Amino acid sequence: MFVSQVFSSTSLNEPGAWFIFQEEEILLENLPNVCKIPVLPGIQQFNFHIKQQHYLGIYEKTHCYTAQITQTPTTLLPQGTRFQPLRQAHASLANDDLFAIAIRAKQILHWDESTQFCGHCGQKTQPSTTERAKICSICHTLVFPHLAPVILALIWREEEILLARSPSFLPNIYSILAGFVEPGETLEQTVIREVHEEVGISIKNLRYYSSQPWPFPSNLMIGFTAEYDMGDIKVNKTELEDAQWFSIHNLPPLPKPISLSRQMIDAHASLRKRDNL
Template identity: 40%
Template sequence: MQVNQLVHFAREHQAHWLIVRNDEVYIMTQPLCIPLQSADELFNAINANKSVYLGEHKRSPVYFINASQAAIKPEISGRFIGLKQLINDCDFALFGFAAKAVQFQHFLETHRYCGRCGQKMKHVGWEMAVHCKRCHHRCYPRLSPCVIMAVLKGNSILLAQGKKSQSGVHSVLAGFVEPGETLEQAVAREVKEETNINVKNPRYFASQAWPFPHQLMVGFIAEYESGKIVIDEKEILHADWYNLADLPETPGRYSIAGQLIEYAENQIKS
């Protein structure tokens, strides 16, 4: 089916609707979920041409639309919430669609005009991109690769509190990949810059889309090689080695940070 046919289908059949307002997604409160309804059931009016088909979840199509392009029926009980709240309450696969919708919305809002010649950009119909007809400059959604790493020293793990963190939990180190370096080089550089610790044998663990606002987190396990902790006071509030059998409060398993820590805990048990 073409996208316009899919939207027509969704007017009378159930679909997941990701209605985005700035960095928030609309959820229904009774029950707590992303709307799974037909367009006719959910909206008084909708600009169907502005909706974007994202894929399929549990055999139902998934659409993204800006809140300004649809009028939700007043009898629908719901509210807009941020992604960091949604991640705790949502099916993780569906959260991935929500993350994509928010990132697409951010991309479309920040690429209305060509960065090369200033002409108004046009949304490309067959892919998520915008195109300038004057100079043929084409832009795609930004994606920023980051490394996140569990550094292990025997039965201990290196954890830190970041200065920008509002949760107060201890977590593994992370940072953006710089141009011209490999992921493994980024792991070593970030750990060295933030804690003065040298690491060896970084090995890939897993990756996770982290839409705050447009990161791709690439997880690694690394081993301690040398050095004493000296923190970068611009970035880190506190860092130390913690016994894996007696950890402070750490991130939940919904995040790759929590998964890395859990993996390290399980390693010493096995």
């Protein structure tokens, strides 16, 4: 179990789990069959050029820290460690709890780096002494870690799922519809709007599914399922390359299992197949 905390009761030089990032990669310790987050007696000894560092909290009695460092020669890294893209770390760690902490760490580092100066008056911000926040030293604006909410919409009819291709996807990959929440919208309104804007159909029986932090850079993915109601697919070519109905028995290449969109597709397909037994 992970307990989030802002301030540590221990020194940064005491042993702890360090979630160390170099751009979009995280430092992992290599073991024979799996990787793990390195537990280190501080990181000052490694002569890293540290851009930011934060305390995260406690995971199973181990204090957790995160740091962003500049490009570092491999000869300076702790023995038996290497950097790996964060997206791949889910499979390497084989531990959902640790990966969730890594996601938290990456989002906090991104927030810290992007809020060095006040967005209101331009003066330098300072860390709050009471909470995870920044305070402008001049106008006293308070800046909390920011998230960009994104809806995911799995639309189904009978034995089919509506899947689409964005120009930004890897070749041949299809996924469920997605879109950012606009100011003044409820999440439900966003789903209805995005579905209509992207594929021109109407939906019904809208239901919340689950959510997932997604640190690329600071999104919160919010999944919904909905049943097809009426209309023919009219692909919005400014946002999508293609969209079509796929049988749950013959799906195209999909996103990796780490993503909420893939988890929703797998869960829906499995449920429908089981219902038909």
